Amino acid sequence: MLLLRFASMTMRIALSLLVGLGLGSAACSQAPAVSDKPAVYASVGSELTHYELDAAAATLTKRSSVTLPQAVQYAWPHPTRRVLYVAWSDGVDGRDHGVTALSIDSGSGALRPHGAPARLPARPIHLTVDTTGTHLLVAYNLPSSATVQRLAPDGTIGGQVAAPARLDAGVYAHQIRVDASNQFAILVARGNGPADGRPEDLGALKVLGYDNGTLTNRASVAPAGGVDFQPRHLDFHPSKPWVFLSLERQNKLQVYRKLPDGIASAPLFTKDSLTAPEHVVAGQAAGTVHVHPNGRFVYQANRANGTTEFQGTSVFAGGENTIAVYAIDQDSGEPKMIQNIDTRGVRPRTFALDPAGRVLVAANQEPTLVREGALVRPVPASLSVFRVGADGKLDFVRKYDVAASVANSMLWMGIVSLGNR
Numbered sequence: 001m002l003l004l005r006f007a008s009m010t011m012r013i014a015l016s017l018l019v020g021l022g023l024g025s026a027a028c029s030q031a032p033a034v035s036d037k038p039a040v041y042a043s044v045g046s047e048l049t050h051y052e053l054d055a056a057a058a059t060l061t062k063r064s065s066v067t068l069p070q071a072v073q074y075a076w077p078h079p080t081r082r083v084l085y086v087a088w089s090d091g092v093d094g095r096d097h098g099v100t101a102l103s104i105d106s107g108s109g110a111l112r113p114h115g116a117p118a119r120l121p122a123r124p125i126h127l128t129v130d131t132t133g134t135h136l137l138v139a140y141n142l143p144s145s146a147t148v149q150r151l152a153p154d155g156t157i158g159g160q161v162a163a164p165a166r167l168d169a170g171v172y173a174h175q176i177r178v179d180a181s182n183q184f185a186i187l188v189a190r191g192n193g194p195a196d197g198r199p200e201d202l203g204a205l206k207v208l209g210y211d212n213g214t215l216t217n218r219a220s221v222a223p224a225g226g227v228d229f230q231p232r233h234l235d236f237h238p239s240k241p242w243v244f245l246s247l248e249r250q251n252k253l254q255v256y257r258k259l260p261d262g263i264a265s266a267p268l269f270t271k272d273s274l275t276a277p278e279h280v281v282a283g284q285a286a287g288t289v290h291v292h293p294n295g296r297f298v299y300q301a302n303r304a305n306g307t308t309e310f311q312g313t314s315v316f317a318g319g320e321n322t323i324a325v326y327a328i329d330q331d332s333g334e335p336k337m338i339q340n341i342d343t344r345g346v347r348p349r350t351f352a353l354d355p356a357g358r359v360l361v362a363a364n365q366e367p368t369l370v371r372e373g374a375l376v377r378p379v380p381a382s383l384s385v386f387r388v389g390a391d392g393k394l395d396f397v398r399k400y401d402v403a404a405s406v407a408n409s410m411l412w413m414g415i416v417s418l419g420n421r
Contacts, residue, residue, distance in 0.1 A: 082155060190232055209261075254267040315369045346367070353388065
């Protein structure tokens, strides 16, 4: 049984979990109590596998798996670290979409079904829990929208909160995040690049008022009107008023000033995420972004999966599959790139830091064929493990191959601390 303590949790505990999954940052400077062996969860299709992470040794040990009704899209833990909410779908053209609550065993990290799944109207591309742990927010890419589900005191999923008015969700929502104040959320509307003679769909950051599960339109942030602006993911600094944003097609990192009711209309800084931004190949795109728990560094994924023909075979066309590391100026918020390290795989869609910021694990999403001279060799999907130095830089330790395919890929991974509850 889960203890009925959700409503009385403190903000510090709530936000420290978000660091633990590598999906957010704590709002206080005091480090949370964390385990030396947090749980790593990674999905391949509908299978979600638990790995034990030994942070000191930088090793992963495969434990057990659970199977969701359809392919896993994203997951997010409850602030108590006792429940993991897993979104699943049979695709944008499918009809089977939902979210399942899984209880997390506090000792082993094993997952078990917890209550009935909630059916959803479309493919859920991202989800998050508010800072009080009372509501689950879900973002959908097609049609672009967001909904909110109530959470019971034991963490099971309740009914949907009725929206008071039509939300301005922009085009192709890709992420939704709730500010630490629990008073506003940001829906990241990526838009779409130009294709097949069609002009681009403009991107924007939709700032939404948030009040006990109710979302309302507040502001739309779209520099240059949203032209050449394709935001994918953002993360909040743990103690400073800065928001770090990854621009997918532009291969950029931007920094925005956070305001009491949202964010500023223009970025403070814009930085290239690639080592060779003047030589971008087809299929190159920026990915997710995470701020280190200590607030001194920010990490961003660079993904490439374009192919070319070689002797009748489609092989990797080149590009950067790396984690870009930036040092953050603690006075201005300006990020300065200090490293761009190879992930030893292809298309690192997601990555996470352990709760203490000692280890980073990157999920290379899918296998591919790579040309080496006259030979072609397979590069499997994998989990790459890096140590994080005191200077924020990453040191590759090892990788673990994962049995995945392009059609059944490793779409999500994250880390949850199993420390004090």
